[in-house]
Amino acid sequence: MSDGEQHDASDSEVNAEGSVEKQPAPFTDEQMQMEIKCKTSDGGVINVRVSHLLQSSVFKNMWKDLDMSPKDLEEFEFKVNVETNIFSKVVEWMGEHIGKEDPKIEDDPATRQRKPLAFSEYETDFFKVGVEEIANLIKAANYLDIKSLYYSGCQALANVIGNKTPEELRELFGLEDDLTEDEKADIRRRNMWFNLIYFYIPLHNISKMVEIREESSQPNNSGQQPNNSNVQRKTPMEFCKEYPNDVLAFGLRLATLYFVICYILPITDSKFQALAYTKAFAAVAATNAFRLHQRLRAVNWPFFSQMFLYELMLEDSAHYLLYCMIFVISSPITLALLPVSIYAIFNLIATLNKFSTETGIAHNSFIISRLVQFKQQASPNMLSTAACAEIFLLPIIILMIFMGKASLVGPFVYYRFLTMRYMSRRNPYTREMFSQLKFIFISWANNPSCPTFVSSSILKFIALIERLAPQQVAM
Template sequence: MSSEPTSTTEEPHSTSEPTPPKTLKEYALRDPSAAICCVARLTVIVFTLSTVIPIFVSVITSYKVALQASLIVFSTRLAERRRRQQVSFFSRQFLTFMFAEDSGHYLFYCGFYYQYYPTPFILIPLVIYAVIQSSKYLYNAREFLSLGIQSFVIATYQKVAASQDSLYRFVAASEIFLMIIVFLNTTLFGGGLLAPFFHYFFLKWRYSSSRNKYVKLVFYELRMTAQMLTQRPSCPVFIRNITTRIIDSLSYLAPTEQPQTTQQ
């Protein structure tokens, strides 16, 4: 009986690992989409600052450029997630997929508020996400940066990483309180009539997100804080009644929890 000869030697190319990048360009070309997102996020940061201190261009232009850069980021991330989960673009499942994805939420967010009156508060969630993700990318690429920039990147990354949970909570709080700003802008200054309705649905998507717990967590903390303050004897009765009605109304409007089924 004959058997196939087995070789104990391995060919070099079968176990060889990719050559480590030697320059920032080579590092970026390893993952072009991540590099594009990093550049877009840095653009968001620069032009968000420009809406507060308009050095380069006008506030309106800075606002729109920041949203355009954010659209690039979230559309790229959504496309990556779609390919990873093998969701067909021309299918009913794709729409469900978009409403379930955090990137899909913010894709709608940027698209809707692009035509809205320039409000720097709208850019707060976008710029915080940009700082968190760009600092992580630049930290991983720090060896290809100059010493001065490298020190700044390391210090920024360490501060962001240490306070990341607080930053995500702040993003969630800004998403929630933006509803109040949008409502006041609509009722007092004649802002877009559709804005409060859109932001309500946006908050429903964020509240129901399976990957982002912070909106639900901040809502719960705000509710507990309000109830604790109104239960004090010094709190006027009419304020307690108004607060209770607001909490009951928000609880009624909140998405219902879907029971989780276990697959066997």
């Protein structure tokens, strides 16, 4: 710091204690209750307490720039470029937020998306107005620089339009539809798979989802397929000899799908159908135990040491071993077969793709090429559906306790499984689905048509889930 800067700083401190006051004097409790005349843009006059107006950065800066003292309150007139009806709502908002901190804008570390703001009961009721009025409140908050109202107003407007279809948005904002019915029918036809599941996966996140490749036990495998023109073709027998682990996993996954089909469809006798549920999870457990053995061979820590167990619990295969143990000993839940079936299909196609590339039959097999194309297009939807099913299994297990079909330990063990899936190093879809479900439920809670007690219950439930969620994601 230079001598001049030190001198200025010293003067500032002297002035702060002396008779000359450059900063506005603090208000006493009595002065905080005094009212200031506020003149609106349409000629209205509203008397507003000083304690309310101090939430406006415009008012505070004006008070500071004019070098005014609390004695000037009686003669001061604050002009606001806001209509009377809107400004009265702004005053009401400021009255309810005296002494409260402004909402913080945060990003979810798991999804790197902005967290939606959660509203109190008062704030939910406050924004149960039309879109035009919300927009005017946002403009007023921006003009007066009231951060709490500005951020909350933007969130309220996002909640209003978040769950609406394009047709509803056009009607809401008076926009013309520039597509013909034939053009829209063609778009729906080309996106048929997406239309089946778009009700819980927003469009802007589908494009961000990445394909999950099965981890290889071979260190040199980068996940890239070799160039077909430079690779010597193998016979199917040579492929089986070179990749015995993949062949064994392929057989176990085929067995998984076979038992799932036998359980769901009445194609076998009733006795075998009853056993197919357990056999399906046994096949899944064998697959994941085999994959876990491959993954942990490279770990140098002693068995059953703390670091070895830590590495073990980070592996997705260990998660699904626990998953199988939970459902093998409980009453059958058909939904529990959905995630393991999806992963079996996903990895079966990956193995078929590898087989076709190594043996050179990719161009001669229409079925394999179509399956590979399906995997490339639908893998985000498949993995998101599996994650969604895993999440909704928890309330089902809790309900089964009251029906006498599940033990009291079940929800606690399954909660541990969900936390491990949330912290998965390879698969971000559980975190994505929790984020999307949170956004959807907050939108419902902040919807003007949602009853207050329902909105309050949803927000409390979301707060409970956030307290139970892991604080860090394993890398």
